[in-house]
Amino acid sequence: MSETMTDSPILETRSLGKRFSIGTRFSAEGKRTVHAVDNVSLTVRRGETVGLVGESGCGKSTLARCLVRLYEITDGELLFEGEDITSKSLSELRPLRRRLQMVFQDPSASLNPRRRVGDLVAEPLRIHGKLSSREITTRVAELFDLVGLLPDHVMRYPHEFSGGQRQRVGIARAIALNPDLVVLDEPVSALDVSVQAQIVNLLADLQEKLNLTYIFIAHDLSVVRQVSTRIAVMYLGSIVEEGPAEEVFAAPAHPYSQALISAVPVVETTPSGTRKRIILTGDVPSPLKPPSGCRFHPRCPIAVERCRTERPELREYRPGRKVACHFPTV
Amino acid sequence: MILSVRDLKVSFRTNDGLVRAIDGVSFDLEESEILGVVGESGSGKTVSLLAVMGLITDPNASIEGSIRYKGRELVGLPARELRRLRGNEIAMIFQDPMTALTPVYTIGWQIAEQIRAHQNISKAKAMERVEELLAEVNFPNPHEAMSRYPHQLSGGMRQRAVIAMALSCNPALLVADEPTTALDVTVQAGILDLVRKLRATHKSAVVFITHDMGVVSELADRVMVMYAGRVVERGSRMELFSAPQHPYTRALLGSIPPLTGEKPRRLPAIPGSPPSLLRLPQGCAFGPRCPVHYEPCVTGKPGLGGGTHAAACFRVAQA
Numbered sequence: 347m348s349e350t351m352t353d354s355p356i357l358e359t360r361s362l363g364k365r366f367s368i369g370t371r372f373s374a375e376g377k378r379t380v381h382a383v384d385n386v387s388l389t390v391r392r393g394e395t396v397g398l399v400g401e402s403g404c405g406k407s408t409l410a411r412c413l414v415r416l417y418e419i420t421d422g423e424l425l426f427e428g429e430d431i432t433s434k435s436l437s438e439l440r441p442l443r444r445r446l447q448m449v450f451q452d453p454s455a456s457l458n459p460r461r462r463v464g465d466l467v468a469e470p471l472r473i474h475g476k477l478s479s480r481e482i483t484t485r486v487a488e489l490f491d492l493v494g495l496l497p498d499h500v501m502r503y504p505h506e507f508s509g510g511q512r513q514r515v516g517i518a519r520a521i522a523l524n525p526d527l528v529v530l531d532e533p534v535s536a537l538d539v540s541v542q543a544q545i546v547n548l549l550a551d552l553q554e555k556l557n558l559t560y561i562f563i564a565h566d567l568s569v570v571r572q573v574s575t576r577i578a579v580m581y582l583g584s585i586v587e588e589g590p591a592e593e594v595f596a597a598p599a600h601p602y603s604q605a606l607i608s609a610v611p612v613v614e615t616t617p618s619g620t621r622k623r624i625i626l627t628g629d630v631p632s633p634l635k636p637p638s639g640c641r642f643h644p645r646c647p648i649a650v651e652r653c654r655t656e657r658p659e660l661r662e663y664r665p666g667r668k669v670a671c672h673f674p675t676v
Numbered sequence: 677m678i679l680s681v682r683d684l685k686v687s688f689r690t691n692d693g694l695v696r697a698i699d700g701v702s703f704d705l706e707e708s709e710i711l712g713v714v715g716e717s718g719s720g721k722t723v724s725l726l727a728v729m730g731l732i733t734d735p736n737a738s739i740e741g742s743i744r745y746k747g748r749e750l751v752g753l754p755a756r757e758l759r760r761l762r763g764n765e766i767a768m769i770f771q772d773p774m775t776a777l778t779p780v781y782t783i784g785w786q787i788a789e790q791i792r793a794h795q796n797i798s799k800a801k802a803m804e805r806v807e808e809l810l811a812e813v814n815f816p817n818p819h820e821a822m823s824r825y826p827h828q829l830s831g832g833m834r835q836r837a838v839i840a841m842a843l844s845c846n847p848a849l850l851v852a853d854e855p856t857t858a859l860d861v862t863v864q865a866g867i868l869d870l871v872r873k874l875r876a877t878h879k880s881a882v883v884f885i886t887h888d889m890g891v892v893s894e895l896a897d898r899v900m901v902m903y904a905g906r907v908v909e910r911g912s913r914m915e916l917f918s919a920p921q922h923p924y925t926r927a928l929l930g931s932i933p934p935l936t937g938e939k940p941r942r943l944p945a946i947p948g949s950p951p952s953l954l955r956l957p958q959g960c961a962f963g964p965r966c967p968v969h970y971e972p973c974v975t976g977k978p979g980l981g982g983g984t985h986a987a988a989c990f991r992v993a994q995a
């Protein structure tokens with residue numbers, strides 16, 4: 347999306363994994379492990395937007411939280427500007443926190459209802475910055491202007507705002523400390539189509555002005571395509587396909603990506619729709635008991651015996667395009 | 677004609693003043709027809725359908741107008757009569773399937789009870805019917821699914837269970853309020869298929885509320901677009917999507933990012949936000965955001981007019 351994109355990776359994961367332990371050894375099923383993110387190797391370059399897509403529960407939020415070290419990483423490595431930050435302690439992470447920010451789906455949940463929004467935006471500046479209160483006031487005004495809020499809005503409370511305005515406040519807070527990378531976890535999912543378009547445009551403007559790198563999660567695939575330079579399709583904790591957004595949408599190579607993209611309802615202006623829909627049967631399997639071999643095999647329309655036993659690796663089959671399938675459509 | 681709504685008005689008295697949630701809505705629905713209702717959050721989609729179902733219980737609400745179901749006037753009908761209609765001929769599904777399910781009973785038991793509340797059949801017969809219904813809504817293993825509790829099902833399976841429950845009474849009218857909004861696109865595709873099947877096999881008429889234009893385009897025969905408590909445009913699916921007339925409909929369609937072809941650098945967003953229902957503008961409610969507003973829009977309220985494809989806009993009326 348931005349012209350200042352360079353090839354130097356800002357963030358890189360190597361076989362990154364996140365396991366959660368659930369239950370205790372005293373509970374009925376005993377102690378069990380959810381492999382929420384499994385063997386993810388992803389490179390994010392400065393200035394680009396990587397879109398993460400996949401069904402509910404496939405591990406998008408968990409991966410996103412690992413990337414900004416809101417979660418402890420249980421397997422593999424995470425590198426920020428080439429430096430291994432996988433197991434840095436909280437105090438070692440402090441100088442990095444400013445540079446890695448996150449925006450959530452429901453801004454009201456992260457905005458204290460009793461604080462004025464001006465205060466809320468000033469908060470990260472007070473905690474991290476070394477600014478005088480005069481400088482903070484100036485910076486808050488600047489941020490309000492950047493995200494399209496009016497100067498007199500600083501005195502209002504979150505509930506006096508619409509959902510779209512609250513998300514602007516959430517974004518102002520996230521960019522207050524001039525971050526390098528912002529992880530946006532469903533930032534527009536709770537918004538109306540028309541408000542969604544306003545926020546999507548705002549994010550694009552900010553990216554250009556501030557040379558931001560985004561990781562963008564949304565379940566609306568057309569929004570993901572709009573904002574992303576590249577996309578990564580996840581299934582049951584792993585990336586099954588990766589590539590330039592427009593290419594992957596135009597010609598998905600993995601059977602799961604094909605089903606996912608074909609299921610997106612689109613406005614048809616011709617009487618007979620030409621789109622062919624692949625309806626997946628069966629439900630998403632539980633990450634507690636992932637299927638053997640290719641994790642998609644129980645629902646894959648072209649699965650064969652080999653898929654049941656042999657797990658396909660994510661391979662680059664063409665520069666910039668990767669797929670994890672024994673029989674990709676390439 | 678299954679349903680005929682005329683000049684429906686719903687308002688709520690609140691501490692801040694009168695909220696005019698629905699301000700004169702009219703529409704008709706035929707047998708086997710799917711009507712899609714779209715519009716911004718707060719535009720009155722849910723309230724208008726709750727009024728049709730007789731489910732507005734707020735004592736501060738006032739309802740005016742006429743709602744005829746198979747020729748029979750529903751406005752003013754006693755609550756008991758309405759409840760009977762709702763269980764027997766009119767079914768509803770909501771965004772959150774848990775509004776229709778109880779956590780403490782198996783889904784098999786719950787659907788069987790629903791059947792037995794309206795039909796005089798034995799428990800065993802009801803259970804047989806439940807298994808058929810669960811198969812009809814594509815449960816891979818219906819017999820096994822009957823003994824599951826709601827929390828043991830995924831969101832998509834729960835919604836299918838609720839649809840099975842709705843089907844159990846062979847409804848003449850199904851009202852669905854954003855039933856797929858919380859679901860994945862892959863699961864949604866399955867649910868939309870079910871709704872089409874229901875129309876085909878049971879000849880049910882369906883009112884489908886959503887804010888997703890894509891969903892409406894794939895499912896609906898006719899579409900109604902709402903803005904600030906009014907219908908601003910209605911038409912067949914083709915009319916509405918290939919030749920939208922109302923500036924709001926056009927703007928809404930324009931702000932959806934495309935899934936194919938060239939990506940626009942910026943999305944053509946609609947500036948501003950919808951008006952407060954406490955202080956509606958004197959003229960056209962879309963006026964403050966309308967790119968083509970002119971003098972008449974400031975003082976006059978544009979009417980929808982007759983015809984299958986109609987838009988409530990002075991510009992359209994003049995053209």
Ligand SMILES: Nc1ncnc2c1ncn2[C@@H]1O[C@H](COP(=O)(O)OP(=O)(O)OP(=O)(O)O)[C@@H](O)[C@H]1O
Nearest residue numbers: 366368380382401402403404405406407408409633
């Ligand atoms: N704190 C946790 N403890 C145990 N399991 C968890 C925890 N957080 C997530 N999980 C599990 O990890 C898997 C991935 O969840 P995650 O929230 O990352 O999915 P997601 O792709 O973001 O889904 P959605 O689209 O619904 O937000 C799920 O099976 C989830 O139940």
Ligand SMILES: Nc1ncnc2c1ncn2[C@@H]1O[C@H](COP(=O)(O)OP(=O)(O)OP(=O)(O)O)[C@@H](O)[C@H]1O
Nearest residue numbers: 688695697716717718719720721722723724734953
């Ligand atoms: N009991 C009530 N008292 C006061 N106002 C109400 C009440 N119920 C609904 N409203 C108002 O009526 C308007 C229409 O609401 P409705 O729920 O029909 O919108 P909607 O189009 O379904 O929106 P959404 O897409 O968010 O579901 C809203 O402004 C809402 O705040």
Ligand code: SF4
Nearest residue numbers: 640643646653671672
């Ligand atoms: S490896 Fe086999 S089961 Fe997996 S996606 Fe490819 S064809 Fe389908």
Ligand code: SF4
Nearest residue numbers: 960963966973989990
């Ligand atoms: S009536 Fe006027 S303000 Fe309203 S939509 Fe038409 S042109 Fe725009």
Ligand SMILES: [Mg+2]
Nearest residue numbers: 406407408531
């Ligand atoms: Mg998530």
Ligand SMILES: [Mg+2]
Nearest residue numbers: 721722723853
């Ligand atoms: Mg609603």
